[in-house]
Amino acid sequence: MEYLLELAASPAAWAALVTLIAMEVVLGIDNLLFISILTNKLPEDIRPRARKIGIGLALVMRLGLLSTVAFIVQLVEPVFSVFGQAFSWRDLILIAGGLFLVWKATKEIHHTMAPHEEQQEATGELIKVSFSAAIVQILILDLVFSVDSIITAVGMTEHIPIMVIAVVFAVMTMLLAAGPLANFINHNPSIIMLALGFLLLIGTTLIAEGFGAHVPKGYIYAAMAFSAGIEALNMVQRRRRAH
Template identity: 70%
Template sequence: MESILALVQDPAAWVALATLVVMEVVLGIDNLIFISILTNKLPEHQRERARKIGIGLALIMRLGLLATVAWIVRLTEPVFTVLGNELSWKDLILIAGGLFLVWKATKEIHHHVDPTDHEDTLVGAAVATFGGVIVQILVLDLVFSIDSIITAVGMTPHVQIMIVAVVSAVLVMLLAANPLARFIERNPTIVMLALSFLLLIGTTLIAEGFGVHVPKGYIYAAMAFSALVEALNMVARNARLRAKARNG
């Protein structure tokens, strides 16, 4: 109890908490995009429940990992070497998650370009199952959760601050999940942009797994610029539609 009171009275702890909450929310955006795209494949009456379960699993997983922080920290220790690169369990998880993201995003892009050919898509528009979607969300939750917790461990030694930051970030994800999914569903071009983001994120995870550090600022700046361009395109399209409606 005294340690908690000491943290509450420590301005540095509040700064660390605010910074970590922002970092966790930013990292959670990637997960949320993936959840939105997957759940939009389900029948409408199942989508909200799948999002809540997916985000709830992310919270449970992150809190569970926080309870084993000492073990998580050891995940960064090298376990073997491949082609001169020392790989840890964290690296292997990032590489596997990145490969899954690249594979999944590529399949979904192929399906959107050629909707008549979706036999090999794991969750195609016609064969989406609630269990299949939850399994895929669970796989990516694991990757993003480990990355999130390791980021938290690197920013503060206080588990209490990590817990508050993680819970706050997941609550933001829960509030934003339905509006984001509906926005993606109403704007098909956003789906392609979001899938491109997932390709970029997957490639980044693979690179980081092999020890090539890609500054997150560059990644999110590129994503923000692409989103801005698409927003301007949407404004232009809406203006053309309104002008056509007035003239028609």
């Protein structure tokens, strides 16, 4: 308790908390985009449940990883080298997650361009399989984003309570934003392609970071914000022409 009171009275701790919350929320955008696009493929009546389960798994996984911070820190230690390039477990996780994200985004773009190839009847069995597949895919990406999120948190502060508060706040924000974001993407077809493009960019960035190429996330999110702004102007223009 005394330790927590000392943190509460420390301006540096509050500054670290605010900075870490902002960073965790920004990093959560990637995960939220994937969850939104994936759950929109499910029947409408089970989408909210899938989103809650996916985001709940992200919270459980991140809190679980926080309890093993000493182990997580070791993930950045090199385990082998290839042609002079050292790879850690974190690098391998990022590369695998990036490849999965690129594959999934490419597949979804193909299905969006040729939706007639994906016509299936919504029988109970198919819904169950689709729901299970969606949860498994969300879990895979949750693991990748959670490891990256926790390593970022460890690099910004050494205080576990600050990390826990920041992670819980970020995931709660994701939970509140998941429904509106998914509905917005679903009701605006052009946004779907833009979001899939974002996922391709994020996946490529994860692969690059896994191979040791540092890509400033500020550039990535600035590019995403610029593209989203342009698309917002296009949407306004289309609505004015429609009226």
